[in-house]
Amino acid sequence: MMKILLTGGAGFIGSATVRYIIGHCQASVVNVDKLTYAGNLNSLSAVADNPRYHFEQVDICNRSELERVFIQHQPDLVMHLAAESHVDRSIDGPAAFIETNIVGTYTLLEVARSYWNGLDPQRKAAFLFHHISTDEVFGDLDGTDDLFTETTPYAPSSPYSASKASSDHLVRAWHRTYGLPVIITNCSNNYGPYHFPEKLIPLIILNALAGKPLPVYGKGNQIRDWLFVEDHARALYKVVTEGKVGETYNIGGHNEKQNIEVVQTLCALLEELAPDKPAGVARYQDLITYVADRPGHDLRYAIDAGKIEQELGWKPQESFESGLRKTVQWFLANKSWWQAVLDGSYAMQRLGQG
Numbered sequence: 330m331m332k333i334l335l336t337g338g339a340g341f342i343g344s345a346t347v348r349y350i351i352g353h354c355q356a357s358v359v360n361v362d363k364l365t366y367a368g369n370l371n372s373l374s375a376v377a378d379n380p381r382y383h384f385e386q387v388d389i390c391n392r393s394e395l396e397r398v399f400i401q402h403q404p405d406l407v408m409h410l411a412a413e414s415h416v417d418r419s420i421d422g423p424a425a426f427i428e429t430n431i432v433g434t435y436t437l438l439e440v441a442r443s444y445w446n447g448l449d450p451q452r453k454a455a456f457l458f459h460h461i462s463t464d465e466v467f468g469d470l471d472g473t474d475d476l477f478t479e480t481t482p483y484a485p486s487s488p489y490s491a492s493k494a495s496s497d498h499l500v501r502a503w504h505r506t507y508g509l510p511v512i513i514t515n516c517s518n519n520y521g522p523y524h525f526p527e528k529l530i531p532l533i534i535l536n537a538l539a540g541k542p543l544p545v546y547g548k549g550n551q552i553r554d555w556l557f558v559e560d561h562a563r564a565l566y567k568v569v570t571e572g573k574v575g576e577t578y579n580i581g582g583h584n585e586k587q588n589i590e591v592v593q594t595l596c597a598l599l600e601e602l603a604p605d606k607p608a609g610v611a612r613y614q615d616l617i618t619y620v621a622d623r624p625g626h627d628l629r630y631a632i633d634a635g636k637i638e639q640e641l642g643w644k645p646q647e648s649f650e651s652g653l654r655k656t657v658q659w660f661l662a663n664k665s666w667w668q669a670v671l672d673g674s675y676a677m678q679r680l681g682q683g
C-alpha cells in the first residue's frame with residue numbers, strides 16, 4: 330500500500346486531502362503538522378482512529394525531527410501543504426512566512442533528497458515530492474482578460490505570495506540540480522467545510538450569524554477564482570498518482586467572482602437557510618461594511634485549468650452555487666467545530682490536552 334507523508338494535514342486543504350485519501354483511496358497517510366493556530370485536529374476526527382492514518386506533531390523547519398519521521402515511516406511520496414497561508418497575517422508579520430514557507434520547504438527538500446538517495450532503485454524511481462502552491466505567485470491580472478497558465482511568469486505581490494513563489498523556485502531547482510522527482514500544483518482560492526474563520530467565506534458566515542459587520546475590502550470588486558476544497562483534494566490525489574514528474578499543473582474552478590458578489594450570495598443563502606436572524610438584524614446584507622483596502626491588494630486572479638483537465642481528466646464536480654450552499658449548510662450543522670475555534674479551546678490540542 331502506498332504510504333504518503335503529507336505536511337500541513339491539520340489545516341484546511343490538508344485535512345480535506347487526508348479525509349479524501351483515507352476515505353476513498355488505498356493509501357496510508359502520515360500527517361506532519363506543527364499545529365500552529367491554523368492546525369486543528371478536530372478537522373480530522375473522522376479519520377483519527379483509522380489504522381492507515383498517523384499523526385506526527387513536527388515543525389518542518391526541524392531537520393532532525395523530519396529525518397526521524399522519514400526513517401520511521403518510510404514514505405513512498407511527499408505531499409507538501411504545510412505553510413503560513415493568510416495574506417493579511419503576512420503583511421502584519423512576514424517572519425513566520427519566510428521561516429515556514431521558505432526555510433521549512435528548503436529543510437523538507439533536503440531531508441527528502443537525502444532519504445530519496447538512500448532508497449533502493451525501484452522505490453527511488455517511484456518516489457515523488459509534490460509541492461502544493463497557489464495562483465497568487467503569478468500576481469495581478471488587473472485590466473486584462475488573461476488567465477494564468479503553467480508558463481505565466483511569476484510576479485508575486487504580498488509577503489505570502491512572495492514566500493510561496495520562493496518555495497516553488499526551490500522545488501524546481503531541487504529537480505533540475507539534484508534530479509529530485511517533483512510536481513508542483515498552483516491552485517486558486519479554496520472554500521468549503523472546516524475553513525478557518527479568518528478567511529472571507531467562513532468569516533462572513535459566522536459574522537452574519539452573530540449579527541456582526543461583514544467587512545468587505547475597498548469596493549469589493551476584487552475577483553477570485555473559487556474552487557470547492559474537496560475538488561482540490563481530488564485533484565491533488567490525481568496528480569500524485571497520474572501526474573508527470575517535473576511538470577506543473579494549474580488547478581481552478583472556472584468560477585471568477587467579485588468579492589462583493591460572494592458576500593451577497595452568502596447573505597441570500599443565509600436568508601434561506603438561517604431565517605432566524607440575530608436581534609436587530611432585518612436583512613443579513615444590511616451588515617455589509619466596506620473597510621479600507623488591503624495594501625498591495627491584487628485585483629484579479631483567474632486560472633486556466635485546461636492542462637490538468639486534458640492530461641489527467643480532472644474536472645471540478647461542484648459548481649460555485651452548490652459548493653457555497655454545502656458550505657453554509659456545513660457551518661450551520663457544525664457549530665461545535667467553529668465554536669471551539671472562536672473560543673480558542675481547539676488550541677488545547679497543541680499542549681496535548683485535546
Ligand code: NAD
Pocket residue numbers: 336337338339340341342343361362363364365366367368369387388389390409410411412413414415429433461462463464493515516517518519520525
Ligand atoms: P492552512 O493555513 O489552513 O493550514 C496550514 C497547515 O500547516 C496548518 O495545519 C498548520 O498547523 C501547518 N503548519 C504551518 N506551519 C508549519 C510548520 N512550520 N511545520 C509544520 N506544519 C506547519 O492552509 P491551507 O489553506 O490548508 O493551505 C494549504 C496549502 O495550500 C498551503 O501551502 C497554501 O499555500 C496552499 N494553497 C491554499 C489555497 C487556499 O485557498 N487556502 C489556495 C491555493 C494553495
